[in-house]
Amino acid sequence: xxxxxxxxxxxxxxxxxxxxxxxxxxxxxxxxxxxxxxxxxxxxxxxxxxxxxxxxxxxxxxxxxxxxxxxxxxxxxxxxxxxxxxxxxxxxxxxxxxxxxxxxxxxxxxxxxxxxxxxxxxxxxxxxxxxxxxxxxxxxxxxxxxxxxxxxxxxxxxxxxxxxxxxxxxxxxxxxxxxxxxxxxxxxxxxxxxxxxxxxxxxxxxxxxxxxxxxxxxxxxxxxxxxxxxxxxxxxxxxxxxxxxxxxxxxxxxxxxxxxxxxxxxxxxxxxxxxxxxxxxxxxxxxxxxxxxxxxxxxxxxxxxxxxxxxxxxxxxxxxxxxxxxxxxxxxxxxxxxxxxxxxxxxxxxxxxxxxxxxxxxxxxxxxxxxxxxxxxxxxxxxxxxxxxxxxxx
Amino acid sequence: xxxxxxxxxxxxxxxxxxxxxxxxxxxxxxxxxxxxxxxxxxxxxxxxxxxxxxxxxxxxxxxxxxxxxxxxxxxxxxxxxxxxxxxxxxxxxxxxxxxxxxxxxxxxxxxxxxxxxxxxxxxxxxxxxxxxxxxxxxxxxxxxxxxxxxxxxxxxxxxxxxxxxxxxxxxxxxxxxxxxxxxxxxxxxxxxxxxxxxxxxxxxxxxxxxxxxxxxxxxxxxxxxxxxxxxxxxxxxxxxxxxxxxxxxxxxxxx
Numbered sequence: 001x002x003x004x005x006x007x008x009x010x011x012x013x014x015x016x017x018x019x020x021x022x023x024x025x026x027x028x029x030x031x032x033x034x035x036x037x038x039x040x041x042x043x044x045x046x047x048x049x050x051x052x053x054x055x056x057x058x059x060x061x062x063x064x065x066x067x068x069x070x071x072x073x074x075x076x077x078x079x080x081x082x083x084x085x086x087x088x089x090x091x092x093x094x095x096x097x098x099x100x101x102x103x104x105x106x107x108x109x110x111x112x113x114x115x116x117x118x119x120x121x122x123x124x125x126x127x128x129x130x131x132x133x134x135x136x137x138x139x140x141x142x143x144x145x146x147x148x149x150x151x152x153x154x155x156x157x158x159x160x161x162x163x164x165x166x167x168x169x170x171x172x173x174x175x176x177x178x179x180x181x182x183x184x185x186x187x188x189x190x191x192x193x194x195x196x197x198x199x200x201x202x203x204x205x206x207x208x209x210x211x212x213x214x215x216x217x218x219x220x221x222x223x224x225x226x227x228x229x230x231x232x233x234x235x236x237x238x239x240x241x242x243x244x245x246x247x248x249x250x251x252x253x254x255x256x257x258x259x260x261x262x263x264x265x266x267x268x269x270x271x272x273x274x275x276x277x278x279x280x281x282x283x284x285x286x287x288x289x290x291x292x293x294x295x296x297x298x299x300x301x302x303x304x305x306x307x308x309x310x311x312x313x314x315x316x317x318x319x320x321x322x323x324x325x326x327x328x329x330x331x332x333x334x335x336x337x338x339x340x341x342x343x344x345x346x347x348x349x350x351x352x353x354x355x356x357x358x359x360x361x362x363x364x365x366x367x368x369x370x371x372x373x374x375x376x377x378x379x380x381x382x383x384x385x386x387x388x389x390x391x392x393x394x
Numbered sequence: 395x396x397x398x399x400x401x402x403x404x405x406x407x408x409x410x411x412x413x414x415x416x417x418x419x420x421x422x423x424x425x426x427x428x429x430x431x432x433x434x435x436x437x438x439x440x441x442x443x444x445x446x447x448x449x450x451x452x453x454x455x456x457x458x459x460x461x462x463x464x465x466x467x468x469x470x471x472x473x474x475x476x477x478x479x480x481x482x483x484x485x486x487x488x489x490x491x492x493x494x495x496x497x498x499x500x501x502x503x504x505x506x507x508x509x510x511x512x513x514x515x516x517x518x519x520x521x522x523x524x525x526x527x528x529x530x531x532x533x534x535x536x537x538x539x540x541x542x543x544x545x546x547x548x549x550x551x552x553x554x555x556x557x558x559x560x561x562x563x564x565x566x567x568x569x570x571x572x573x574x575x576x577x578x579x580x581x582x583x584x585x586x587x588x589x590x591x592x593x594x595x596x597x598x599x600x601x602x603x604x605x606x607x608x609x610x611x612x613x614x615x616x617x618x619x620x621x622x623x624x625x626x627x628x629x630x631x632x633x634x635x636x637x638x639x640x641x642x643x644x645x646x647x648x649x
Contacts, residue, residue, distance in 0.1 A: 195455075275492035279555070281453060283505040283562060284482030293504070298495045 003063065006073040010055055010080055014048040017084040021047030021091045028092040038098035046097040049104045050087035055080035124372065130365035138359040143366060149329035151349065151360045159363045161370060163329040167246070167339035168371075171325060172314035174250025174335065175257055179314075180307055182254070183261025190262070191269040192291055203266065210259040214319040221252040221324030234336035242326070247335040249324030253317055257310040264309065268302030269295060301386040308382040312375050318343040342367050401426045401566055401596040402447060402484075407461035409442055409451065416442050419461075420622040422615055424566065429588060429597045431611035431628065433604060435643065438617040440600045444568050447598065448484035449477040465566075482509050485559035489571040491551035493543035493558075498535050501543040501554055502526060505562035521561055528594075529557035530587050549580025556587065560595070567591060569599040573606065585610050604644055608632050616640045 018041075025043035029035040036043070055076050062072040091097070135143070138159060146160025186206065190199050226243040233247075234240050272295050280290040296303070318341075326338035327348060349364040356362070402424040409417035417439045424430055424447070432440035442451070449470060451457040462469045470480050482505065493501050502522045505511075512518040522539070526532040531553040535546070543554050552572060559567060569588070573581040588610050591597055601607050607614055608628060615625040616639075624631060624640045635641045 273492070275488060275490055276494060278450065278453075278486075278488060279492040279494065279558075280504070282448065282450060282481055282486035282488070283508070283558065284478050284480075285504075285508050286478050289508055293508075294494050 002073075003059075003068050006059065006068060006076055009077055010052060010059075013077070013080045013084060014051045017047035017051040017088065018044035020084075020088050021045075024088055024091040025093070025095070025097070036093050037096050038101075042097035042101050043091045043095070045101045046095070046104075047084060047087040047091060049101065050083040051080050052083075053104070054083050124369075127365050127369045127372065130362055131369045134359055134362035134366045137362070143363070147331055149345070151363070155358075157360050159359065161342070161367060163331045164340065164342045164345050164367065165370075166331050167321075167325070167329065168315055168341040168343075170246050170335070170339065171250045171253065171321060171341060172311060174246060175253035175314045175317075176307070176311060178251055178254030179257035179261055179310055183258045183306075183310075184265055184303065186258065186262040187265035187269055188291060188296075191266045192287070192295070203263070206259050207263055208259075209255065210263070212256070214256065214317060215323075217252050217256050218319045218323030221248050221320055225252050226324060229336065237336075239334055239336040242336065242338045244324055244326035244338045245336045246325055246339050249321050250335070252324050253314055253320050256317075256320065257313060260310045260313060261306050264306035265299070265303050268299045268306070271302075272298045304382055304386055308378065311378060315341075315371070315375055315378075316343060317341075318347060322347075342371050346371075398428070399426045400424070401465065403464040404443075404446075405462050405464070407443065407446060407459065407463060409439070409446060409460075410458045411442075411454075412456045416620055417446070418620045420617075422622060422625055424596050424598055425613060426565075426596045427592055427594075428613055429592050429599060429611040430613040430615065431607035432598065432600045432615050432617060433602075433607045433643075434617035434623075436602070439620045440615075440617045441570055443617070444570055444598060444600050447566065447568055448481045448486055450481070450486065452477050482562045483564050484566045484568060485562060485564035487552070487555050487559050487567065487569045487572050490575050491548055491555050493546070493551050493554050495542065495544055497540045498526075498543045498546070498554060499539040502557050502561050504558060509562060511562065525557040525561040526554075528560055528591070529553045530583065530590070531557055547580070549576050549583060552576060552580065552584055553587065556584070556591075560591070565595060567595045567597045569597065571600050571602060574602060581606075604632070616643060618643070 022040045022044035025036055026033060026040055033040050058079050059068070059072075059076045062068050062076065066072075068076070143159055143161055145162070146158055147162050148158040148160050149163045151157040151159060190202055194202065222244070226245065226248040229245060229247055229251075230241060230243050234242070234245065276294050276298060277290055280294045281287070285293070321341045321344050325340060327340045327344055328338045329345065330337060330339050332339065346364045346367050349361055349367075354361045400423050404420060404422045404424075407417055407420045408415070420443060422430075422443075432444060434440050445451045446459055446463060447470075449459075451459060459471060463471060465480075465484070468475065494504065496504070499522055502525050503518055506518060506521050512521055523532060523536075526535060531550060534550060535541075535554075543551065546554060552575070556567075556572075572588075573584050576584065585606065588597055588599065592612075599607075599610065611628045613626070614628040614631040616623045616631065616635075616637075618639050624635060624637045626636075631640060632644055635644060
C-alpha cells in the first residue's frame with residue numbers, strides 16, 4: 001500500500017466518520033437537533049478529527065523511520081478506524097462536540113505558530129554547524145578583524161568580513177538616509193494634507209514601487225543611475241570614475257524602500273485619534289505644530305517599526321547591490337567607489353563549483369549567521385526603543 | 395453678577411454641511427463672567443454652533459459658515475483674523491477627555507510653549523502650576539507631573555484638559571459636553587470647577603443634561619432643529635419658558 005493510497009483511504013474514512021457521527025448524534029435525540037449540546041455538524045467534525053488526527057501522526061512517524069509499506073498502511077488505517085469507532089460511540093446528545101472541535105482547532109493554531117518558530121531554530125542550527133566547521137579550518141580572529149577579503153580557491157584565502165560589513169552598512173545607511181525622510185514626508189502629506197481623492201490615487205501609485213522586482217531596480221541602477229552619478233557627480237568632483245558605486249546602489253535601494261516607509265507610516269499616522277488633533281488645534285496650534293508635536297510622537301512606535309522593516313530589507317538586499325555597487329569588497333569612505341555587501345558575497349561563494357569542505361565555501365555560512373545575528377540585534381534594539389516610548393506615554 | 399459685559403455676539407449665523415442647513419439664523423450674546431448653557435435634543439446644532447465660536451469648523455472641509463460672530467467688536471470670520479490666534483483666545487474642552495500622549499506637565503505646557511507665552515522655565519513652571527490649581531487638579535498630580543497624562547482617571551483627564559485649555563490664558567472657554575464621559579463624582583467636581591472658572595472667563599457649555607444646565611449656568615439657549623428657539627436667563631427658561639417647544643423639551647416631551 002503506497003502513501004498516496006493510504007492518505008486517500010484516510011480521507012474517505014474521515015468523510016464517512018463525519019456522516020456517521022452526525023447521523024448518530026441526531027439519532028440519539030430522535031432527529032430533534034435542539035436537544036443536542038452542539039450543532040449536528042460539530043459531531044461530524046469531532047468524529048472526522050478523531051479519525052484523521054491519530055492516524056496521521058502515526059503516518060508521519062512511520063514515514064520518517066521507514067517507507068510506508070503494506071504493514072504501515074494497514075496500521076495507519078486500523079488506527080483511523082479505531083478512532084472513528086471510538087468517537088462515533090461518543091456521539092450522543094451529552095457529548096460536548098463543539099468544545100472538542102474548538103480544542104482541536106486551537107491545536108492546529110498552536111501547530112502553525114510552532115512551525116514558524118521551529119523553522120527559525122532549524123535555520124539557525126544548520127548555520128551554526130556549518131559555521132563551526134568553518135571556524136575549525138579558519139582562525140576566527142582573522143575572519144572578524146582582517147580588513148581584506150580575497151578568497152582564492154587554491155587555498156590560502158584572506159576572508160576578512162569587515163569590508164563586507166562596511167559595504168552592507170554603508171549602502172543600507174545611504175538607502176535609509178534617502179528613504180526614511182522621503183517616505184515619512186510623503187506619508188505625512190498623504191495622511192494629513194492631501195484630499196481623499198488625491199490620496200486614493202497617490203497611495204496605490206506609491207505602492208506600485210513595492211511591486212517592482214528588485215532585479216528591475218538593479219537594471220535601473222546599472223544603466224541609468226550609475227552612469228548618471230558617474231558623469232555628473234563623481235567625475236566632475238574628482239571622486240573616481242566607477243559606474244557602480246555605493247551611492248548608486250544606496251539611492252536605488254532607497255527608492256525601493258520608499259513605499260515600505262510611506263505606506264506603513266501613513267496607516268499608522270491615520271490611526272492617531274482625531275480627538276488628539278482637535279485638542280491641539282483647539283489650543284491654537286497650527287496644523288504643522290499639531291503634526292510635529294502631537295501626531296508624530298503618538299505614531300512613533302509604529303514609525304520606528306516601519307523604518308526597521310525597511311532597514312532589514314536594505315541589509316538583506318542582493319540584486320540591487322550586484323548591479324549597482326559591483327562585487328568588489330573594499331573598505332573605503334568614498335561613496336562613489338564600488339563596494340559590496342555580505343549577501344552578494346554569500347551568493348558569490350556558493351555559486352559555481354563548490355567544495356563544501358573548503359573554508360572558501362563554508363565562509364558563506366559564517367557570513368549568513370553574522371548577518372542574522374546583526375538583524376536580530378537591530379530588531380531587539382527597536383523593540384527596546386518602542387517599549388521605552390510606550391511606557392512613557394501609554 | 396452686575397458687570398454683564400458682552401464677550402461675543404453672534405448675528406444671523408448660518409452653517410451648512412454640504413447641502414445640509416445645520417444652523418439657521420442664530421443670534422446669541424455670550425456674556426463675560428457667565429456660564430452660558432446650550433441645550434437641546436441630539437442633532438439640534440448646539441455643538442456645531444459652539445464650534446463656530448472658535449472656528450473649529452474650519453477643519454471640516456464641507457462646512458460653510460455665514461453671518462457674523464463678533465468678539466470685542468471684531469468679526470472672527472474676517473479674513474484678517476488668524477483662526478490659530480483666535481483659538482488661543484477661545485479655548486475648548488471636548489466631550490471625551492483627550493490628553494496628549496505626553497506627561498501631565500507637557501500637556502499643560504503645550505499651549506504656552508506654542509504661543510511663546512513664557513520666557514523662562516521657571517515662568518513656565520509657574521503657569522503650569524497655576525493652571526493645574528485653577529483646574530482643581532494640582533493637589534492630585536503635583537508629585538507626578540512627569541507621569542503620562544493618559545494614566546489619570548477619566549475625571550482627572552478631563553480636568554487636565556481644562557487646565558491645558560486655561561494655560562493659554564483664553565478669554566472664553568468652550569466646553570462640548572465635558573461631563574458626558576464621566577461618572578457622577580467626577581461630574582460634580584467638574585461642575586464645581588466650571589462655577590469657579592466663571593470668575594475669570596466667559597464659559598459656554600453644551601450639555602445634554604438639563605439638570606446640569608440648571609445647576610451651572612446663568613444663561614441658557616435652547617436649540618431645536620438648527621434654530622435657536624429661546625435664549626434667556628436660566629431660571630426663566632426652566633421656570634417660565636416662553637416658547638411651547640422649550641417647555642416640551644424641559645418637561646421631557648420632545649428630545
